[in-house]
Amino acid sequence: MVKVVSLSQVKKLSIDKSARAVSLETLIKVLDQGSYSNISLNNSLKHSNLSIADQNLATNIVYGTIQYRLFLEYQLKGLVRTKLTEKYIKPLLLMSLYQLIFLDKVPDRAVLDEANKLAKQYGKRHSAGFRLVNGILRSFTRRGVILPAENNPVKYLSVKESVPEWLVQYLIDNWGLDKAKSVLNSINEPAKNSVRISKLADKEQVFAQLERDNYQPQWSKLSSDDVILSHGGISESDLFEEGKLTIQDEAASLVVEAFDFEQDEHVLDACSAPGGKTVQIAESIVNGDVTALDIHDKKLRLVRDNAQRMHVANKVKTKARDARKATEIFAAGEFTKILVDAPCSGLGLLRRKPEIRYTKRQQDLQNLQKIQLAILTAVSSLLKKNGELVYSTCSISMEENEEVVKKFLQAHPDFELVPFKLTKLESKTGMLKIMPDLDGNDGFFIAKFKLRG
Structure with missing residues (x-):
């Protein structure tokens, strides 16, 4: 079974509708129009009035839906019996499935209610989209998650880790099944917040300031100049603006x-x-x-x-x-x-x-x-x-x-x-x-x- 991700940032659901509307608009651009996720999401967030908590929710939904897209599409197997003609329906289904499966802090009823509201809002006049979305999501909550048989490791890992079959096979061919499983499992973990301290700055002083600013810094195990932070937002800090550090992954810093x-x-x-x-x-x-x-x-x-x-x-x-x-x-x-x-x-x-x-x-x-x-x-x-x-x-x-x-x-x-x-x-x-x-x-x-x- 796939790993369930907690969404600790979600404190209130009072304005979830706006967060989910931003998510849906972004996913339509990415999945239907081929836009870049980071550019589309940043533009959507810039023109919204969402709180920090709801920006985090929208960001989580967008990137999570894209990350698990293949897995989520597989969950529609046996539930969709008609062609999805309106461009908003599939993105809405996928983002709703992502929330139902992975966001354990969000009640199922909230996901279903908001999906129904968005279907009414985005659907054409006299559209059957509302009934379709509602029916598919309720059928999923009764059935639950499905995965291919494990005796076909390529197909199983492809769906479970949401990676194309060619890439699964490539990893197995070059590094073996156990290493392929380890790599595939790791890429669905959250990326670390890594920064590199400038060689022109005093490393210990910068580290101490990061502690005072509650970034809970930890020294990198790979690079002597890199620090791992507990959360993002460093680009808005004085340390960043003063050029004492920059955002850079540990491995990239080694080059x-x-x-x-x-x-x-x-x-x-x-x-x-x-x-x-x-x-x-x-x-x-x-x-x-x-x-x-x-x-x-x-x-x-x-x-x-x-x-x-x-x-x-x-x-x-x-x-x-x-x-x-x-x-x-x-x-x-x-x-x-x-x-x-x-x-x-x-x-x-x-x-x-x-x-x-x-x-x-x-x-x-x-x-x-x-x-x-x-x-x-x-x-x-x-x-x-x-x-x-x-x-x-x-x-x-x-x-x-x-x-x-x-x-x-x-x-x-x-x-x-x-x-x-x-x-x-x-x-x-x-x-x-x-x-x-x-x-x-x-x-x-x-x-x-x-x-x-």
């Missing part, structure tokens, strides 16, 4: 740690936006600069804003260019170090970005590998002799990681993998993969190359 920085550095961050790692590099170098490269100038504004807030703008340059065409604007051997945090499938971020599981296909992994290799090939010529090149992705796939490394080395024999030590981890092979079931972190891959002198 820059792989470099061995010296006194005078000229670094290229080839795929920079939104600039978290660019800023981290700038904090780490004593002399020199880091050039942030991104294909979109609009995204580079985010890099500049981040650098300004974190007090490293004087070390950051930006250039708008496709990294595959970097040789058009930079000279051979110009940089002492290069970071390629490559565009990828994001399969390591399924906990944080639930819609990825429904939008990616296995063929995407091969297509992305071509782009990743093209970027590595282009920027590798810009590295100085004995310079370091770090390649990273927020994916766990073999195609985007180990296979990319293998093919790059085959085509560039003057490069070699080199071992690297992080504060709390090390890689003796020159490659490090962090799986999503490691203490609730994002999945990440890091490889470190050196250009022979």
Whole structure:
């Protein structure tokens, strides 16, 4: 049986209707029109008058419904006997099922009453939607949750953990059934609230302030600069506005740690936006600069804003260019170090970005590998002799990681993998993969190359 999630933020149900209306409007845009969930939800919340508690409820409903979409659709099996013609009906059914199954602080009668009200509000004149929604939800409350037979592990895990069958099979093929179960179970756990303290700030003082502000901070088990907070809202704090910390996952923070920085550095961050790692590099170098490269100038504004807030703008340059065409604007051997945090499938971020599981296909992994290799090939010529090149992705796939490394080395024999030590981890092979079931972190891959002198 799936895990039941508590919604501790729900204190009152007096204005749940507005929260659920926002949820439904957002889900219609996401599920019917293909909009991005974060953008649609933020816009909806911005134009609402919801309390913090009801904003939390709407956020929970939207992301929970998307996260468990496949599982929730399976619950409609045997209950829907007609075509759902009105675009609001399926999103309303799914979000109502999510509340009935997962939000144990919300009474079933409240979910059903609000679903009926929304069906009347959104339905066409003389619509049968109200009776349809009411009948399906009441039938579900009598029947309960259903799952496929466990003797078909791919189908069973696909529905139970709400992940496409191709991805379940992929995990089993590469890591075995037990590891696949562990990874799939972990990605449906809540994402941690992780922040990285600036290297320019006093870590102990920042930590103490977080304690005073009741964030109940805990030091990361992976990164010496990261702290796990008990709740969100840090972007509204003085510590954030003053540039003493930034929002960054522990695994992502490890990428820059792989470099061995010296006194005078000229670094290229080839795929920079939104600039978290660019800023981290700038904090780490004593002399020199880091050039942030991104294909979109609009995204580079985010890099500049981040650098300004974190007090490293004087070390950051930006250039708008496709990294595959970097040789058009930079000279051979110009940089002492290069970071390629490559565009990828994001399969390591399924906990944080639930819609990825429904939008990616296995063929995407091969297509992305071509782009990743093209970027590595282009920027590798810009590295100085004995310079370091770090390649990273927020994916766990073999195609985007180990296979990319293998093919790059085959085509560039003057490069070699080199071992690297992080504060709390090390890689003796020159490659490090962090799986999503490691203490609730994002999945990440890091490889470190050196250009022979």
